[in-house]
Amino acid sequence: MSELGGRLIGDHHPKSPIYRFRPVIFILIPLAAILFQVYISRFFEVLSYLDMPLLVTVYFALMRRSPIVGLFLGAGIGLVQDSLSHQPLGMFGIVKTLVGYFCATVSLRFDVGNSGIRFLLAFFFYFFHQLMYWVLLRALLGQAGDFDPRRELVVALLNAFVALPLFRLLDKLKDRA
Amino acid sequence: MDFILQRYRNLTVLLVVVTAQLVLLAYQVKSGQDVRLLRVWSVTAVTPIATVVEVVRGATIGFFQDYFVLLNAREENRGLKQELGRLKLENQFLKTELSTADRARSLAAFQQRTPSRTLAARIIANTTGANAKVVFVDRGTTSGVQPGMAVVTPDGIAGKVISVYPTASQVMLITDASFAAGVTSGKHRVQGTLKGQGHGTLIVDYVPSELKVEVGEKFFTSGDDRIFPKGLPVGEVKVVRPGRIFKEIFLAPSGFAQGLEEVLIVLQGVHQVLPGVRPDQVPYHILPAPPDDPNATSASTITESQRTEADRLKEHYRRLGEAQGVRFGEAGRIPDFNATVNAVRKQPPAEPPAPPQSQPPPSQQ
Numbered sequence: 349m350s351e352l353g354g355r356l357i358g359d360h361h362p363k364s365p366i367y368r369f370r371p372v373i374f375i376l377i378p379l380a381a382i383l384f385q386v387y388i389s390r391f392f393e394v395l396s397y398l399d400m401p402l403l404v405t406v407y408f409a410l411m412r413r414s415p416i417v418g419l420f421l422g423a424g425i426g427l428v429q430d431s432l433s434h435q436p437l438g439m440f441g442i443v444k445t446l447v448g449y450f451c452a453t454v455s456l457r458f459d460v461g462n463s464g465i466r467f468l469l470a471f472f473f474y475f476f477h478q479l480m481y482w483v484l485l486r487a488l489l490g491q492a493g494d495f496d497p498r499r500e501l502v503v504a505l506l507n508a509f510v511a512l513p514l515f516r517l518l519d520k521l522k523d524r525a
Numbered sequence: 526m527d528f529i530l531q532r533y534r535n536l537t538v539l540l541v542v543v544t545a546q547l548v549l550l551a552y553q554v555k556s557g558q559d560v561r562l563l564r565v566w567s568v569t570a571v572t573p574i575a576t577v578v579e580v581v582r583g584a585t586i587g588f589f590q591d592y593f594v595l596l597n598a599r600e601e602n603r604g605l606k607q608e609l610g611r612l613k614l615e616n617q618f619l620k621t622e623l624s625t626a627d628r629a630r631s632l633a634a635f636q637q638r639t640p641s642r643t644l645a646a647r648i649i650a651n652t653t654g655a656n657a658k659v660v661f662v663d664r665g666t667t668s669g670v671q672p673g674m675a676v677v678t679p680d681g682i683a684g685k686v687i688s689v690y691p692t693a694s695q696v697m698l699i700t701d702a703s704f705a706a707g708v709t710s711g712k713h714r715v716q717g718t719l720k721g722q723g724h725g726t727l728i729v730d731y732v733p734s735e736l737k738v739e740v741g742e743k744f745f746t747s748g749d750d751r752i753f754p755k756g757l758p759v760g761e762v763k764v765v766r767p768g769r770i771f772k773e774i775f776l777a778p779s780g781f782a783q784g785l786e787e788v789l790i791v792l793q794g795v796h797q798v799l800p801g802v803r804p805d806q807v808p809y810h811i812l813p814a815p816p817d818d819p820n821a822t823s824a825s826t827i828t829e830s831q832r833t834e835a836d837r838l839k840e841h842y843r844r845l846g847e848a849q850g851v852r853f854g855e856a857g858r859i860p861d862f863n864a865t866v867n868a869v870r871k872q873p874p875a876e877p878p879a880p881p882q883s884q885p886p887p888s889q890q
Contacts, residue, residue, distance in 0.1 A: 387575050488554070
């Protein structure tokens, strides 16, 4: 295995670090992300393309490296998001549960401190989130939904670019276990 | 079993959580009921913060606007005479005041002008739904807002209330893809269904191709949907295309002309006359309505030969009910349909209402 490959999948860390956060961080940061989504996007329409609750879910799931914590965090953020939408409760909840679980599972294999990995994961999970939401909208609610793969790929790139500085900022809040 | 649960603990928890949410979703879809408690918690937690942020934002912007206006006026004042400077400053101040108060004033003027009872509200946040055009306003059940109420601006309709909470309400904007309302064109009185498309343009559907609609024609609410009072502006036709069965009519909404920050919730709607040409003002002669035909056959003057078996049965039951002192359509005693009218009339007057099984029939006494 090459040195780069070894670094990406975290082979140079025999035991990858698990980061802990104070409990209040798990409440305040998702709340701030949801407020950002419902409030800031009202004045800057371009910012409505940023899915801050999703990026926060991805970040915490990656850093905690626990699938159970990841899926409960995703479910919590998703359900709050659902309750602020006009859709039945559970749509965002299910999708973000899956995102939290898979993020945490993937984080066990990769060096989640690497910016390249973070970029790729944020990009992939944004697209996965949008695709799953659209599938559930069609399958469970029978609604047509709006999913343009090309547009979603571009928006996923935008979210991934925003994820890098956001994750660096959130890194300052972590306590290493 | 324990080994499997331990071995696949993460996957098991995932399946349980996803299944629980699927059941929750299925319950809501099947029963059509909402899990209101969670929504109330979330909205009550988020909207007060949004309201505070909105107030702080408004105050901050107002402060900086005033600061820059004053700074600008002071710089100008240095190169001018004192009197001219004072007038300019005053003029500038009044202009700023006018522009900032313009929306609020037009809203208040409209509120006084419209016969409907309305409540001013401020939009405080968007909702989280993907591609949804739904917003939160700062008025809820404590202000008397109910689901289904119309939301308007002085320039036209803006949306409708879809759910209410103590301190806030969700308003679906007319541009939302699932929005619909009944509309009528101002000039040709063509009726159709207004639909949102998820972006800035609206569409009027179900207008037959043979009817005439012109570009630039204005559409108004028809009142048929029982949400929007009749006669409120909706928008102006931008594009009309002939279709196979129905026309394709695209509107530019008029309700968002001055932006969308303050709105009015219609608490008690009053229908209004549609603007445009009234029937008595058309430029051609219209005869008055024909008088009633005295020879016309009404339902009450059907001859015996025209009666059907159902008519006779209905008449029989009506007389039976009258003879037994029972009024159909009201809760209470059920008449004895097996009795004959004459037998009932020979009996003494009916006793106070009681369950049929507790009182034996007269023939058995």
